[in-house]
Amino acid sequence: MRVLAMLDGTLADPEAAHIRVDDLGLLRGDGVFETVLVVDGKPRELGPHLDRLERSARMLELPAPDRAAWEACVQVVLDAWRGPAEMALKLVHTRGPEFGDGTPTGFAIGMPIGEKVLRNRESGVRALTLDRGFDPEIVDRAPWLLLGAKTLSYAVNMAAGRWAEAHDADEVIFMAADGSVLEGPTSNVVIAEGRTLRTTPPSSGILRGTTQGALFRAAEQAGWVTKVEPLTLPELRAADGLFLASSVRKITRVHTLDGEALPDASALHRELNALYESEYA
Ligand SMILES: Cc1ncc(COP(=O)(O)O)c(C=O)c1O
Structure with a gap:
């Protein structure tokens, strides 16, 4: 169809x-x-x-x-x-x-x-951090790299997804050379810490996500604090919840990061999903 x-x-x-x-x-x-x-x-x-x-x-x-x-x-x-x-x-x-x-x-x-996306929305995903091979500092210095543009050149993004699947994972979180968190190959990274939501900044060469934007809008209205600032791997591990946001995924929970189980964030996931859906009620 x-x-x-x-x-x-x-x-x-x-x-x-x-x-x-x-x-x-x-x-x-x-x-x-x-x-x-x-x-x-x-x-x-x-x-x-x-x-x-x-x-x-x-x-x-x-x-x-x-x-x-x-x-x-x-x-x-x-x-x-x-x-x-x-x-x-x-x-x-x-x-x-x-x-x-x-x-x-x-x-x-x-x-x-896709079936897999629908399943993962419910079950959550195992994510693998992979090196994206650039430093956020390159973004302004090399505009020809088109970092932050949604181009049709997605072969690298698709290869990263296959790499994850070959290594017992469903999703990828790209890391910059300086150790900061970037984004997924087709999603944005969001963490919850208490009543604060954080995501990585577009200035690091990632795509500004429309789903993350909608979630943050709804969360702010519900009294959450939102922050767009660099994230580190230890912060992902220590967060109350780690999520991947994209149009087709909506807000998908990451339950395992680099093979290690994360704290159960199912309740938080339900709450964030409800906030996101409230934008379209
Ligand atoms: C690289 C990348 N980052 C983030 C996103 C999430 O964007 P959106 O929430 O607008 O779908 C996408 C969407 O496919 C993407 O390809």
Whole structure:
């Protein structure tokens, strides 16, 4: 069950070919994307996702995404969806064909959430910390590394996930060379310490998460303190709860870190999930 709409608003067969083989998104991963969670026909955090698509496109010096066209294209997929209540909606914006006229390729594809993600939301996950190989200090010095842009070049992120699976883990938490915590390959790291929630700062070269943003908004309203500042591995281990936040994962609990069981944070997990869901009630 998939629904595909091209950026011009036409529905297309998701099983058929539509993108040229010389599209630079395919040849070089030269493009940007977003994955939006849709629940009961309503996209969550669509504004922040489109803001981030625009920010990523700017960093790659791609043509600016046409916001009105994207909103209309999203609506076409929402209207045609006949699948489960929850959908992962991918928005893809590439540099278009090599030696073409510079017109970007754009499409939105809706698909069901993967079984594994759904299972992990309930059971929690085992996470492995892995070296990401850069120091946060490089972010401003080397803008061409595109740290903090959501590009289509996710081969490293996918490889890290496979590494975790081959080493008795479900998820990865990337560490910077200076020992600070970065993010997951497709998620943000959040810890709870008492009534304080903390996450790592975008200035360290990570993606500003729309899910983490929604959770912090709700938590602040409920009287929690929130902090966006560097985190260390000992802080992850000592926290009352360690979580990975992303659009499709929502707030997933980490119960085992680098093979060591963490304190049971099931109750905290239920509380944070309820806070996050309250944003969309
Ligand atoms: C590298 C990375 N960090 C963080 C996130 C979480 O972002 P969001 O909550 O907006 O889905 C993602 C999402 O896929 C990601 O790819």
